[in-house]
Structures are given as C-alpha cells and as structure tokens.
Amino acid sequence: MIRVDAHCHVDLMADPARCVEAAEAARIYTIAVTNAPSVFEHTHALCVGKRYVRAAVGLHPELVHSHGGELGLLVEQLKRTRYVGEVGLDYVTGDTPARSRQRSAFAEIAAACGRAGGRVLSIHSRRAVPDVLAILREASPGTAILHWFSGTRRQVDEAVGIGCFFSVNPAMAASRAGRALLAAMPRDRVVTETDGPFVCIGTRPAGPDDVRGVVQALGELWGATETEAGAAVAHTFKRIVSSCGEPSSNPPTNGLSHA
Numbered sequence: 001m002i003r004v005d006a007h008c009h010v011d012l013m014a015d016p017a018r019c020v021e022a023a024e025a026a027r028i029y030t031i032a033v034t035n036a037p038s039v040f041e042h043t044h045a046l047c048v049g050k051r052y053v054r055a056a057v058g059l060h061p062e063l064v065h066s067h068g069g070e071l072g073l074l075v076e077q078l079k080r081t082r083y084v085g086e087v088g089l090d091y092v093t094g095d096t097p098a099r100s101r102q103r104s105a106f107a108e109i110a111a112a113c114g115r116a117g118g119r120v121l122s123i124h125s126r127r128a129v130p131d132v133l134a135i136l137r138e139a140s141p142g143t144a145i146l147h148w149f150s151g152t153r154r155q156v157d158e159a160v161g162i163g164c165f166f167s168v169n170p171a172m173a174a175s176r177a178g179r180a181l182l183a184a185m186p187r188d189r190v191v192t193e194t195d196g197p198f199v200c201i202g203t204r205p206a207g208p209d210d211v212r213g214v215v216q217a218l219g220e221l222w223g224a225t226e227t228e229a230g231a232a233v234a235h236t237f238k239r240i241v242s243s244c245g246e247p248s249s250n251p252p253t254n255g256l257s258h259a
C-alpha cells in the first residue's frame, strides 16, 4: 500500500540517505522538510531522481532570528521545488519583536509561493493559529497542510473553511487532546506524518515507516479498516500534490520536471 509521511526531517535523521532509500523501498510518499534555506541543497541532492521522497525548502519560525537573512535564497529555491516547509509561526516565545519578525518572514514566504504559482506548504502554527490563517488568507500561497495542529476545534473549522489540510503524527494519535482534534477534522483533509526525529516511538526517533501506527489510529477513529484509512490518506495526498500541478500518477523528481 502507498503510504504518506507529509512532514519528516529526513536531514536530521541519523542516516538521511538510508532514510530516503527506506521510504522509496516501502513506497512512502515523504515530504522531506528542512529548517533553513542554507541546508536545502543537501536534502535536494538526496531526493533527485526519487519517486516518493520530495525535498521541501523551509525556514522554521524558531530559526527566523538566526537565519532570516536567507529569505532571498529561499525565494530563489522556490523555482526548484513545489514543496515548502517547515515554515509558519511559533508563539511559544512571548517576545513581541520576535513574533513580529516571524510574521514578516512567513508572510513574505507565503506571498512568494503565491507569485510562483502556488506551492504545497507544511506549516507550523503552535499557539499562533489565528495569525497563520490570516497570512494564508492574505497570500493564497497554494495548498496549506497544517502540521501537528494543536489549536482548538473552532480553529479546525476555520482552517477547513480556507482550504487547509492537516498532517497528523504518532504523538497526536497517542494523546487525548490530539484525538479530540482529529475527530473534528474532515476525513478528506487528513494525511499522515511523523515529524521524525522530533517525535519518538518510545525512545526511538520516528521515521516514515511509523505512519503505519497513525493510519491504524485513524482507522479506529473513523470506524474503518486500516486498509480503508490508508487508501483515504493516499487519495487525499494525491489531491494535494495535483493541486500544485504535479501529475499524481507519475510524480517527477521533486514535483518539477525541470528540477
């Protein structure tokens, strides 16, 4: 069965090349997110010619203070991939200027995605959902996947209203709050992720293969078999991918035929 890991930090795994090969062998569509433009090249090189693993260019909100100067590079790199992440806002910091710098950076990235014709974005929104949604409304950057969503049920509805998808991971599936949010998400807006190596299974960092457990949890929640839940997730991911002009039947390298 085709599986989906819509948010994995392949470059931070113990052996990134092996992680890519394992995902290819197991037919797991993987969005290999990165946290700063200066490290995109490494992951891009690992993904060239791959069928299932795609490199995304990103600027993690918590790195805006140190890597914000790489925004211009990110805009250039948008020409080489249809995938953007990890980007977004993180308001765990109470520092007003820091939050403001995060908003400027994310708004600039979102606007650049819109100008580029739309991208698939994997978005971090911890404690910052209203501002994330405001920026998405303003910029129309393409197809937004809210990764590890931890907002409210009402915010789930608002996000759905502007076309957002959600990627859910083993930590969410294992927590009561995460499952309550999952129950509020329309089934056709949900895909799986691991956020490896940040999410762990026991003490071991999660890798793409661990989406299996998330699919199982979705099946239980949806009253569906694991096969049905997995097929639904794969179908939703194909819709996401084709929303940005990538043929879902035969995805070329990184989603760009000239990449």
Ligand code: MN
Residues within 6 Å of the ligand: 007, 009, 086, 195, 198
């Ligand atoms: Mn992440």
